[in-house]
Amino acid sequence: MTEHILETVRLEAGYGSKPVLQGIDIQVGRGEIVAVIGRNGVGKSTLMKRLIGLLPDGGGELLLDGERIGHLPAYQRARRGVGYVPQGRDVFPRMTVMENLRTGESLGKPAEGIYERMFRFFPILDERRDQRAGTLSGGQQQQLAIARVLIGGPKLVLLDEPSEGIQPSIVQDIARTMVRLNQETGLSLIFVEQNIDMIRAMAHRCYVMDKGRIIAELTPEMLEDRDTVRRYLSV
Numbered sequence: 001m002t003e004h005i006l007e008t009v010r011l012e013a014g015y016g017s018k019p020v021l022q023g024i025d026i027q028v029g030r031g032e033i034v035a036v037i038g039r040n041g042v043g044k045s046t047l048m049k050r051l052i053g054l055l056p057d058g059g060g061e062l063l064l065d066g067e068r069i070g071h072l073p074a075y076q077r078a079r080r081g082v083g084y085v086p087q088g089r090d091v092f093p094r095m096t097v098m099e100n101l102r103t104g105e106s107l108g109k110p111a112e113g114i115y116e117r118m119f120r121f122f123p124i125l126d127e128r129r130d131q132r133a134g135t136l137s138g139g140q141q142q143q144l145a146i147a148r149v150l151i152g153g154p155k156l157v158l159l160d161e162p163s164e165g166i167q168p169s170i171v172q173d174i175a176r177t178m179v180r181l182n183q184e185t186g187l188s189l190i191f192v193e194q195n196i197d198m199i200r201a202m203a204h205r206c207y208v209m210d211k212g213r214i215i216a217e218l219t220p221e222m223l224e225d226r227d228t229v230r231r232y233l234s235v
Helices: 044-052 074-079 097-107 114-121 123-127 138-151 168-185 196-202 220-224 226-233
Strands: 004-009 011-015 018-024 027-029 033-037 061-064 082-085 156-160 188-192 205-210 213-218
Touching: 004 188, 011 044, 018 044, 018 213, 027 188, 033 044, 033 168, 033 196, 044 074, 044 082, 044 156, 044 188, 074 082, 082 138, 097 138, 114 123, 114 138, 114 168, 123 138, 138 156, 138 168, 168 188, 168 196, 196 220, 205 220, 213 220, 213 226, 220 226
Parallel strands: 033 188, 033 205, 082 156, 156 188
Antiparallel strands: 004 027, 004 061, 011 018, 205 213
């Protein structure tokens, strides 16, 4: 068993002939929460898509538990334990909360008691089991998208902008829940985010991206400094 659940070495990706990621080196330790931060348009979401396999292998190495997975399609990475919650949540609006959750079983046989565990972590979903997902608020849909991924039992979860379009009180609830999941289950997370409060609440470490490269590594405490925030996040 390796020290890092996820490791990239000189990872590259792009869209057609346009390069975006230019030699990304990152690591996520077992049971660690890592944030990827930076201004809009620097390649953060591209990195998430490259990690899950929605972009073709553009060079470099991607390892999960020491196994090279960069050549695998997205569904095989998912079956090896990589969960992905995309920007915009992408729930099935006409299906109920429970029906949405059951689609998470496509990645493997769910663990015994997993549904009740998800309802314990996300009680709002328990109250709305039979409600159509399209009628939920943005924050409730985000919680549903996260819980659906967790039904499949991933060992690493990728979250792309989990606070986008969500009211601050729900953002705080989601951050607390993810920290609880990490502490109680050892779940590893890597997430893209610009909400400083959420980053401080969740992350053990932060990578800063700019122009498709990692340019710094910070602790959440460093983001207490306004000059640091302006330097790395201000448009």
